[in-house]
Amino acid sequence: xxxxxxxxxxxxxxxxxxxxxxxxxxxxxxxxxxxxxxxxxxxxxxxxxxxxxxxxxxxxxxxxxxxxxxxxxxxxxxxxxxxxxxxxxxxxxxxxxxxxxxxxxxxxxxxxxxxxxxxxxxxxxxxxxxxxxxxxxxxxxxxxxxxxxxxxxxxxxxxxxxxxxxxxxxxxxxxxxxxxxxxxxxxxxxxxxxxxxxxxxxxxxxxxxxxxxxxxxxxxxxxxxxxxxxxxxxxxxxxxxxxxxxxxxxxxxxxxxxxxxxxxxxxxxxxxxxxxxxxxxxxxxxxxxxxxxxxxxxxxxxxxxxxxxxxxxxxxxxxxxxxxxxxxxxxxxxxxxxxxxxxxxxxxxxxxxxxxxxxxxxxxxxxxxxxxxxxxxxxxxxxxxxxxxxxxxxxxxxxxxxxxxxxxxxxxxxxxxxxxxxxxxxxxxxxxxxxxxxxxxxxxxxxxxxxxxxxxxxxxxxxxxxxxxxxxxxxxxxxxxxxxxxxxxxxxxxxxxxxxxxxxxxxxxxxxxxxxxxxxxxxxxxxxxxxxxxxxxxxxxxxxxxxxxxxxxxxxxxxxxxxxxxxxxxxxxxxxxxxxxxxxxxxxxxxx
Amino acid sequence: xxxxxxxxxxxxxxxxxxxxxxxxxxxxxxxxxxxxxxxxxxxxxxxxxxxxxxxxxxxxxxxxxxxxxxxxxxxxxxxxxxxxxxxxxxxxxxxxxxxxxxxxxxxxxxxxxxxxxxxxxxxxxxxxxxxxxxxxxxxxxxxxxxxxxxxxxxxxxxxxxxxxxxxxxxxxxxxxxxxxxxxxxxxxxxxxxxxxxxxx
Numbered sequence: 001x002x003x004x005x006x007x008x009x010x011x012x013x014x015x016x017x018x019x020x021x022x023x024x025x026x027x028x029x030x031x032x033x034x035x036x037x038x039x040x041x042x043x044x045x046x047x048x049x050x051x052x053x054x055x056x057x058x059x060x061x062x063x064x065x066x067x068x069x070x071x072x073x074x075x076x077x078x079x080x081x082x083x084x085x086x087x088x089x090x091x092x093x094x095x096x097x098x099x100x101x102x103x104x105x106x107x108x109x110x111x112x113x114x115x116x117x118x119x120x121x122x123x124x125x126x127x128x129x130x131x132x133x134x135x136x137x138x139x140x141x142x143x144x145x146x147x148x149x150x151x152x153x154x155x156x157x158x159x160x161x162x163x164x165x166x167x168x169x170x171x172x173x174x175x176x177x178x179x180x181x182x183x184x185x186x187x188x189x190x191x192x193x194x195x196x197x198x199x200x201x202x203x204x205x206x207x208x209x210x211x212x213x214x215x216x217x218x219x220x221x222x223x224x225x226x227x228x229x230x231x232x233x234x235x236x237x238x239x240x241x242x243x244x245x246x247x248x249x250x251x252x253x254x255x256x257x258x259x260x261x262x263x264x265x266x267x268x269x270x271x272x273x274x275x276x277x278x279x280x281x282x283x284x285x286x287x288x289x290x291x292x293x294x295x296x297x298x299x300x301x302x303x304x305x306x307x308x309x310x311x312x313x314x315x316x317x318x319x320x321x322x323x324x325x326x327x328x329x330x331x332x333x334x335x336x337x338x339x340x341x342x343x344x345x346x347x348x349x350x351x352x353x354x355x356x357x358x359x360x361x362x363x364x365x366x367x368x369x370x371x372x373x374x375x376x377x378x379x380x381x382x383x384x385x386x387x388x389x390x391x392x393x394x395x396x397x398x399x400x401x402x403x404x405x406x407x408x409x410x411x412x413x414x415x416x417x418x419x420x421x422x423x424x425x426x427x428x429x430x431x432x433x434x435x436x437x438x439x440x441x442x443x444x445x446x447x448x449x450x451x452x453x454x455x456x457x458x459x460x461x462x463x464x465x466x467x468x469x470x471x472x473x474x475x476x477x478x479x480x481x482x483x484x485x486x487x488x489x490x491x492x493x494x495x496x497x498x499x500x501x502x503x504x505x506x507x508x509x510x511x512x513x514x515x516x517x518x519x520x521x522x523x524x525x526x527x528x529x530x531x532x533x534x535x536x537x538x539x540x541x542x543x544x545x546x547x548x549x550x551x552x553x554x555x556x557x558x559x560x561x562x563x564x565x566x567x568x569x570x571x572x573x574x575x576x577x578x579x580x581x582x583x584x585x586x587x588x589x590x591x592x
Numbered sequence: 593x594x595x596x597x598x599x600x601x602x603x604x605x606x607x608x609x610x611x612x613x614x615x616x617x618x619x620x621x622x623x624x625x626x627x628x629x630x631x632x633x634x635x636x637x638x639x640x641x642x643x644x645x646x647x648x649x650x651x652x653x654x655x656x657x658x659x660x661x662x663x664x665x666x667x668x669x670x671x672x673x674x675x676x677x678x679x680x681x682x683x684x685x686x687x688x689x690x691x692x693x694x695x696x697x698x699x700x701x702x703x704x705x706x707x708x709x710x711x712x713x714x715x716x717x718x719x720x721x722x723x724x725x726x727x728x729x730x731x732x733x734x735x736x737x738x739x740x741x742x743x744x745x746x747x748x749x750x751x752x753x754x755x756x757x758x759x760x761x762x763x764x765x766x767x768x769x770x771x772x773x774x775x776x777x778x779x780x781x782x783x784x785x786x787x788x789x790x791x792x
Contacts, residue, residue, distance in 0.1 A: 004622050092694060109633040164654040166631040167618060237656065244655035310659040329661030331718050333679035337705035339696050341641035372639060377701040542702035545640050549700040566737065
């Protein structure tokens with residue numbers, strides 16, 4: 001049986017075939033669809049969203065120790081959050097198999113950095129698999145559980161955007177038999193106090209030597225011989241790009257990426273005139289090979305920034321003198337206006353950013369749709385570092401800069417639950433004069449509207465206790481806490497003005513559901529009365545995709561506004577800032 | 593079947609249905625027993641930004657990405673986005689362009705940027721084979737603005753080596769039951785446009 005599956009869908013299918021008992025994650029592009037697919041199509045596997053990746057990882061450890069195969073998935077930067085349990089879980093090892101999927105995002109299609117998490121596997125001294133397509137994504141997940149249980153180690157399945165989000169044909173398999181395991185009390189193995197950890201570090205060291213032997217033997221590292229004097233060492237999507245450009249070279253295809261099969265590679269290199277490593281981002285394989293005294297090159301031809309593609313690989317092979325020509329586009333690229341992503345028509349975040357821009361306060365930002373508040377023409381966000389950073393950043397700015405002009409942290413509901421709570425506790429503890437705006441749209445919106453502790457539902461759709469933001473905020477010790485409707489521009493403006501003047505930390509919860517999720521919200525649209533519109537462009541500057549320039553102009557040739565009725569959700573933010581009251585409800589509009 | 597790999601690039605703006613279009617083409621290719629790689633980026637790009645999908649179909653497909661300058665078929669849901677993708681085309685490639693335009697706020701709110709007066713004309717200057725389709729108008733005639741992608745797929749279907757019935761089967765399996773009939777009508781309207789272009 002064959003299906004067309006994305007890498008993420010293939011991993012979800014693999015979870016069923018591998019007999020995974022528990023799958024856990026916090027959503028993050030490009031990893032999100034793995035758990036969504038399990039919850040939609042493979043309900044024999046228990047799946048849950050956790051508030052953040054650290055908790056998810058710890059839940060996964062618990063499942064493994066409890067005797068059930070565990071799958072933990074996250075985007076690359078999620079593993080930073082989960083790094084603490086990862087580093088020590090490498091010492092204890094597993095009971096039932098444990099695989100963590102790290103979905104990296106070379107090129108930063110939807111991320112704040114493009115770190116290469118193969119380095120994380122090596123840092124933690126755990127093995128990783130690197131699939132090159134959807135079939136391998138599934139098959140390597142199954143192999144990952146075998147390695148995890150055989151060598152008593154957590155295993156990483158390292159994917160990238162072009163593997164996670166590429167659909168390809170997958171031959172499905174049957175679920176395997178997984179031996180029953182029970183929780184076993186074994187403090188010497190699982191209680192990492194120094195005396196035990198010292199012993200486990202030795203075990204880890206021996207385990208790596210065993211894994212090295214496995215790496216030399218496994219078929220996941222394979223040679224494809226075409227009788228060429230040129231050899232390419234590659235894994236993941238880089239292998240596919242290279243095969244596309246130079247199918248006739250010899251290949252050392254890496255599927256099991258750490259520890260590397262150094263001796264087999266040494267022989268492969270010795271048997272060829274020249275061998276290049278084609279890998280995305282860091283020179284991870286290249287450096288290890290060079291340290292082992294194996295003569296390869298790589299990064300000097302392919303670079304270490306952004307994602308690879310066939311054109312870049314072709315150029316690198318050409319520069320190395322290995323291919324005779326490179327396809328150059330016959331048509332030059334056009335210089336056009338940019339089309340950055342924008343807040344949706346009716347997005348409740350828009351009201352908050354309109355007010356913040358008006359007040360000109362310092363605004364620390366966070367990770368979510370609302371990061372788009374930084375773009376022209378809103379220009380209303382000054383920082384974005386990582387999940388939860390907005391609050392700590394605001395405290396630091398306020399401590400050194402004073403609070404005369406107001407310092408505002410902007411954070412979404414899901415991000416607040418993820419890692420904003422401790423930041424807010426810091427603001428209370430250290431009596432910082434910051435104002436924290438929690439933009440509560442009732443969803444993890446940027447990744448597609450997933451449930452979270454504040455939505456009242458779990459990933460698998462069960463109703464559950466809903467975490468109440470105001471109760472939580474007050475329990476942390478915040479005295480000034482209020483909520484406001486971000487569709488009410490004046491009220492939002494007033495709330496920020498007042499709270500930035502209040503001493504001590506304040507919280508403003510702006511509350512409106514996301515217009516897309518869980519249900520698309522479309523109220524009666526507004527229209528522009530062109531008789532009244534004076535082409536002042538105030539509504540253009542709120543960056544609403546439903547508002548465009550009309551062919552009609554004022555006496556100085558400036559365009560008047562027109563609203564696309566199929567896009568307008570009726571949020572009425574534009575109507576509130578129109579100085580000539582030219583924007584009116586469609587049913588109230590009477591043409592002159 | 594030859595070793596030829598068909599490179600199809602589908603471009604548009606978040607929310608226009610680019611991903612469903614690439615899904616339909618891939619499904620038809622799968623029913624024909626071909627190898628497929630279909631790659632796109634999710635997440636932030638969907639918020640009104642540019643959406644691009646690479647669909648590669650052949651006996652054996654390695655890279656999920658088309659090499660710049662090697663696109664056989666461009667399907668653009670928005671004309672300026674078609675122009676933006678022009679450097680991805682082979683000179684003898686075929687561009688199927690919806691005449692719709694979406695002007696972003698970043699253009700309307702500043703003097704820094706302009707939207708091209710006639711993107712289709714610009715594309716025609718660079719490419720011999722351009723099929724500009726009044727897809728919005730046809731979709732409106734058929735009574736549903738979301739039919740644009742099926743109309744464009746209908747045009748494209750003339751050029752791909754698949755049994756015409758497979759397109760019908762795929763639409764029946766991927767589209768909601770109550771929308772199947774109207775989508776099949778839209779597919780046929782597109783097929784007729786493509787057929788006329790080839791035979792006149």
